[in-house]
Amino acid sequence: MIIETERLILRDFQKSDWKEVHEYSIDPDVSVFMEWGPNSQEDTLKFIDNAMSGSRQKPRRLYELAVILKGEARLIGASGIRLFPNEPEQADIGYCYNKNYWGKGYATEACRALLGFGFGQLKLHRIIATCDADNYGSSRVLEKSLMRKEAHFLRDKKVKGRWRDTFLFAVLSEEWKPSEK
Numbered sequence: 001m002i003i004e005t006e007r008l009i010l011r012d013f014q015k016s017d018w019k020e021v022h023e024y025s026i027d028p029d030v031s032v033f034m035e036w037g038p039n040s041q042e043d044t045l046k047f048i049d050n051a052m053s054g055s056r057q058k059p060r061r062l063y064e065l066a067v068i069l070k071g072e073a074r075l076i077g078a079s080g081i082r083l084f085p086n087e088p089e090q091a092d093i094g095y096c097y098n099k100n101y102w103g104k105g106y107a108t109e110a111c112r113a114l115l116g117f118g119f120g121q122l123k124l125h126r127i128i129a130t131c132d133a134d135n136y137g138s139s140r141v142l143e144k145s146l147m148r149k150e151a152h153f154l155r156d157k158k159v160k161g162r163w164r165d166t167f168l169f170a171v172l173s174e175e176w177k178p179s180e181k
């Protein structure tokens with residue numbers, strides 16, 4: 001399972017990836033908007049195990065992929081697409097990157113590639129993504145990936161003791177025009 005973009009390779013996780021994942025998963029700035037983290041070593045190993053067992057599922061429903069920066073042959077983050085359990089023609093996208101690599105367009109490049117994979121290979125009908133309304137970087141990634149903001153839920157989710165707002169972005173297969181990306 002490999003998706004290649006101009007600067008990145010998205011591939012299935014291997015056990016040996018855990019150290020590079022752990023490097024950013026222990027950073028409190030990285031997980032501030034996430035339900036998880038900062039991670040213990042055990043948490044990171046569980047994440048890798050879950051991603052690897054997802055890759056062995058048949059039919060496959062979870063594509064949690066390691067993002068490798070081609071130029072440095074280095075793992076800089078994770079980005080995934082997960083089919084809805086009861087509606088496998090819909091999926092949601094998520095991502096997380098090492099802070100040293102933020103602001104260079106990598107998350108947007110990988111997100112667009114995953115949308116292309118979801119509509120192209122998986123023949124999905126609709127792909128969504130959600131983010132904390134305060135997570136400006138993430139909502140920019142989704143806007144720049146040409147997803148539509150469909151909803152703003154008010155104080156719908158408690159994360160790390162705080163009731164937070166959520167943005168929901170979506171795109172339909174008929175709206176997806178890879179040539180414009």
Ligand SMILES: CC(C)(COP(=O)(O)OP(=O)(O)OC[C@H]1O[C@@H](n2cnc3c(N)ncnc32)[C@H](O)[C@@H]1OP(=O)(O)O)[C@@H](O)C(=O)NCCC(=O)NCCS
Pocket residue numbers: 029030031033034095096097098101102103104105106107108109130131132135136137138140141144
């Ligand atoms: C959100 C995240 C994925 C963005 O990754 P990235 O590689 O920096 O994203 P891109 O460079 O493709 O684009 C992000 C946009 O947000 C901006 N941005 C990036 N980091 C930012 C930050 N810390 N604060 C404010 N803006 C930021 C970028 O400038 C860019 O906007 P622009 O094109 O208008 O300049 C990354 O910050 C991250 O991994 N955060 C922690 C995990 C997380 O929040 N995941 C999303 C959960 S929904």
